[in-house]
Amino acid sequence: MTSITVNDSLPSTDVEDEVVTSHGDFPFPNTARKASQLVAASSRTTLDPFDSVDWNRPIDDSAFHTSPELLSLYGTSVWDAMTEVERIEYSRHETAAIYGAGIWFENALMQVILRHLTTVDVTDPMHRYLLIEVADECRHSTMFGEYIRRAGTPSYPASLPLEPDDSAAARTLSYLLVLAVEELLDFVNRAAMRDERVHSTVREISRLHVLEEARHVAFAKSFLAETWPALSEEDKVVVRATAPALVAEVVKLNVNETVFDTLSIEDGYDIARSNPFHAATVVTGLSKLTGFLADVGIIDDDSAWIELGLLDAALPLD
Numbered sequence: 001m002t003s004i005t006v007n008d009s010l011p012s013t014d015v016e017d018e019v020v021t022s023h024g025d026f027p028f029p030n031t032a033r034k035a036s037q038l039v040a041a042s043s044r045t046t047l048d049p050f051d052s053v054d055w056n057r058p059i060d061d062s063a064f065h066t067s068p069e070l071l072s073l074y075g076t077s078v079w080d081a082m083t084e085v086e087r088i089e090y091s092r093h094e095t096a097a098i099y100g101a102g103i104w105f106e107n108a109l110m111q112v113i114l115r116h117l118t119t120v121d122v123t124d125p126m127h128r129y130l131l132i133e134v135a136d137e138c139r140h141s142t143m144f145g146e147y148i149r150r151a152g153t154p155s156y157p158a159s160l161p162l163e164p165d166d167s168a169a170a171r172t173l174s175y176l177l178v179l180a181v182e183e184l185l186d187f188v189n190r191a192a193m194r195d196e197r198v199h200s201t202v203r204e205i206s207r208l209h210v211l212e213e214a215r216h217v218a219f220a221k222s223f224l225a226e227t228w229p230a231l232s233e234e235d236k237v238v239v240r241a242t243a244p245a246l247v248a249e250v251v252k253l254n255v256n257e258t259v260f261d262t263l264s265i266e267d268g269y270d271i272a273r274s275n276p277f278h279a280a281t282v283v284t285g286l287s288k289l290t291g292f293l294a295d296v297g298i299i300d301d302d303s304a305w306i307e308l309g310l311l312d313a314a315l316p317l318d
Contacts, residue, residue, distance in 0.1 A: 049143035075277035104158035
């Protein structure tokens, strides 16, 4: 089985520009141009997780499954009382739960993209790129599912109502949430893939995910930056008022109460949710998102973001 051989210096979420033909005839020419670049990047590097991850190794407790500092109980009295064996077992369950949430996120994203595709002309480079992104997410979901099946944990399915809405404000919010999910996962995955304390299979999963999700982030940023100025003032009010609460709901899905019930960790969920170390991890993991949203004007008042624990009050956005 072949393992990932991507250089340790993986791309940031800013994909390099390439020389492309004019895209001025399309509704969103900058995003069409970015889509062309991302199609080319996908052609160069697209990975099959069943070739690029070595599934022959057992998913066991020989190593942590997430960088310990990023686990939701890290730094608490519960964590301090755990043995090393208990900490590693807990990391396996929390990682499985994060992957379970990842499957839900990616299924939700695919629904958003497929509805969006019905409005995109097939000659627009966005059309081809969005189909590639759906294919990426299918592979990532099978990869996460394979880990869970081999990890010996419950499936830890995420649950959040999903109401289809193709209005301009809803589509903007959808791509904003795509960025929230991708940036949080990217933060955790970049730490895991470089951390020698982490199980080698998880490191390979993380490296693959970082490489391909960089393209998804680049597209979402381009789309939001170009479409935001065209939104009506009414739609902008809706997005600004709704976004903080929706991002907070996404963050909640990354800590699954059933993990603590399964491992008989009394009050574990409440302790994790109130853990200042975990809160700081969330703020750091979302910092690229919140910085971008401030730059394009979606965040013009950071008070709700601070109140919901998505921004650090000591470091307000200017």
